[in-house]
Amino acid sequence: MDKILKIMFSTIMFTLFYFIWTGTKDINNLLIMFALSLIVSIIFRNHLRSPIFSPKKIVYSLWYVIFLFIEIIKANIDVAFRVIKPVIRINPGIVTVKTKLKTAMGRMILANSITLTPGTLTVDIKEDTLYIHWIDVTNMDEKAATEKIVASFEKYLEVIFD
Amino acid sequence: MEWYRIVGSIVTLIGSIFLFLGALGVFRMPDLYNRMQAGTKATTLGTILTLLGIGICHYEWLGQILIIIMFIALTNPISSHALARAAHFRGIPLTKGSVADKLKEKEATEVEVD
Numbered sequence: 001m002d003k004i005l006k007i008m009f010s011t012i013m014f015t016l017f018y019f020i021w022t023g024t025k026d027i028n029n030l031l032i033m034f035a036l037s038l039i040v041s042i043i044f045r046n047h048l049r050s051p052i053f054s055p056k057k058i059v060y061s062l063w064y065v066i067f068l069f070i071e072i073i074k075a076n077i078d079v080a081f082r083v084i085k086p087v088i089r090i091n092p093g094i095v096t097v098k099t100k101l102k103t104a105m106g107r108m109i110l111a112n113s114i115t116l117t118p119g120t121l122t123v124d125i126k127e128d129t130l131y132i133h134w135i136d137v138t139n140m141d142e143k144a145a146t147e148k149i150v151a152s153f154e155k156y157l158e159v160i161f162d
Numbered sequence: 163m164e165w166y167r168i169v170g171s172i173v174t175l176i177g178s179i180f181l182f183l184g185a186l187g188v189f190r191m192p193d194l195y196n197r198m199q200a201g202t203k204a205t206t207l208g209t210i211l212t213l214l215g216i217g218i219c220h221y222e223w224l225g226q227i228l229i230i231i232m233f234i235a236l237t238n239p240i241s242s243h244a245l246a247r248a249a250h251f252r253g254i255p256l257t258k259g260s261v262a263d264k265l266k267e268k269e270a271t272e273v274e275v276d
Contacts (some may be wrong), residue, residue: 020225076180076207083187083200092196092257115239118203121195122239123246133195133246 006048011037049105064156068113071152075117079135083096093137094123097130097146100154106161113153120149167219174215180208193257194249202242209234 014037019030041048082088101107111122114132124131132149139145187200202252210231 017229021229023222072207074205075189079187079200079204080180080183082175083183083190083204088190088192090191090196092193094256111243112236112239114208115202116235118199121199121203121246122243123195123250133199135196135199 002136003045007038007041007045008009010041010044010048014040015123025061060156060159064160068116071113071117075119077116082135086150089136091136092133093140094133095137095140095145097132097150098142098143099128099130100156101128101161103161106157109161110150110157111151114149117156166221170215170218173218174212174217177208177211177213177215177272180204180211184208195246195256198242198246202238202245206234206238 013070015034018024018033018037022029024030082090099107099110101110107125107128111125111130114120114130115122119135121133122130123133130150132143132145134145134149139148181204184200184204187204188197191197191200213227213231213234217224
């Protein structure tokens with residue numbers, strides 16, 4: 001039952017994706033695509049993730065995207081000001097932070113989010129330790145760095161993925 | 163001129179300013195890791211805004227543009243992470259003013275254990 005739900009969900013997503021990408025209005029076109037999506041979904045049935053239906057998770061996901069976009073803009077402006085100043089004020093270094101997230105998917109999204117916000121760049125990840133190149137190291141202590149870089153993302157990702 | 167064309171043009175202009183600053187950052191930063199900070203990520207926002215501006219100008223393309231933005235937002239951090247990781251394992255040093263390199267310390271202790 002769970003598998004059928006997964007296959008249906010991914011089929012609809014693929015068809016929707018095709019519809020947005022091509023903007024076709026021909027119903028036959030969409031039907032062929034629907035059939036193809038169904039075949040692809042059945043082939044990859046063991047690799048599909050189950051869709052999230054809990055409203056709390058959906059709200060948090062949407063809010064996370066908005067939050068991430070605001071963070072990206074803020075951090076970009078910060079780096080831009082660093083670049084145009086006559087003397088570049090940087091204080092770089094690689095620091096470690098610990099994450100509380102358990103799932104691989106959650107950790108991947110966290111690492112990507114850290115990399116997306118300029119000023120921090122994930123260099124490596126081992127178990128629950130992330131090695132982050134930080135353009136302006138204000139605190140070398142692991143706990144303080146965790147608080148400063150990771151905590152704001154983790155708040156959302158904990159709800160979405162755990 | 164319609165209003166959405168003006169809005170789209172302004173958004174595209176802001177995007178290209180960020181792209182320019184990213185290029186300037188690549189030129190001015192001292193070492194590979196800091197260059198990557200400016201070069202791969204100031205350009206993420208630059209690309210997103212440039213595309214979004216085009217999407218606002220030609221609203222019939224907005225769907226495609228949003229999909230492209232999604233792909234850029236998903237793949238850009240992975241490529242910059244891969245580059246940084248490869249550079250670190252290759253042994254490219256951090257710039258002189260760097261305050262800490264915890265990853266190098268970790269690797270050093272691991273070698274001693276072996």
